[in-house]
Amino acid sequence: MYQRILVTTDGSTLSKKAVTSAIQLAATCGAELVAMKVVPRYPQAYFEGSIPLSVAEVSRIEKQWTEAAQANLDTIQKAAKAKGVSMKSVTVKSDVVSDAIIATAKKQKADLIVMASHGRKGIKRLLLGSETQQVLTHSHIPVLVLR
Numbered sequence: 001m002y003q004r005i006l007v008t009t010d011g012s013t014l015s016k017k018a019v020t021s022a023i024q025l026a027a028t029c030g031a032e033l034v035a036m037k038v039v040p041r042y043p044q045a046y047f048e049g050s051i052p053l054s055v056a057e058v059s060r061i062e063k064q065w066t067e068a069a070q071a072n073l074d075t076i077q078k079a080a081k082a083k084g085v086s087m088k089s090v091t092v093k094s095d096v097v098s099d100a101i102i103a104t105a106k107k108q109k110a111d112l113i114v115m116a117s118h119g120r121k122g123i124k125r126l127l128l129g130s131e132t133q134q135v136l137t138h139s140h141i142p143v144l145v146l147r
Contacts (some may be wrong), residue, residue: 001091002031006102006110007143009037018116018146019076025114026085033087034108036068038097066091073100098134105141113143125126 007022009015019035026033041139042058068108073089080087090108094100105113136143 001025001029002112003029004032004034004090004108004110005029005112005114006034006036006101006105007076007114009035009072009076011037011068012116014116014147018114020079021086021146022114023076023080023083025112026087031085033085034078034090034104035073035087036082036090036092036101036104037068037072038100039065039091039093040131041093054107061124062093066093080132093147097131098138101131101135102139107138112136112138112139113141115143115145115147117145 002025003023007019009019015065017091022033022035022141025031039062042053042061070089073091077087079087088108090104092100092104101113101115104110113135115132117130132143132145136145
């Protein structure tokens with residue numbers, strides 16, 4: 001059925017449920033799991049009144065985010081190993097989460113993307129956006145959305 005499943009995580013409770021489901025699906029199909037976390041780049045503001053940070057400070061913050069992402073992926077690795085699922089972890093730096101997910105799915109040759117959706121509607125969806133909706137709209141790879 002599926003050979004390689006990409007699961008995305010942001011560390012939220014809902015995302016953890018999607019990861020658990022992806023691990024179970026991978027175990028059932030005998031598929032390899034690729035877990036990914038997108039880490040944003042530190043926003044640089046050059047507007048009047050902003051507090052400029054040194055390059056060293058920005059690097060420290062980005063390193064901290066990357067280490068937190070790896071810790072999250074290590075936890076997923078342990079859960080996958082406990083279920084007998086082969087897993088690869090990927091951390092991607094990007095400001096556009098949906099594009100990073102689609103590009104990683106292509107690069108890793110995934111045949112399914114598993115991700116969570118908060119199911120926001122109305123003004124909340126307009127203001128907060130929906131990475132899941134963007135992936136659904138632009139991916140040529142099947143997407144399993146869990147809520």
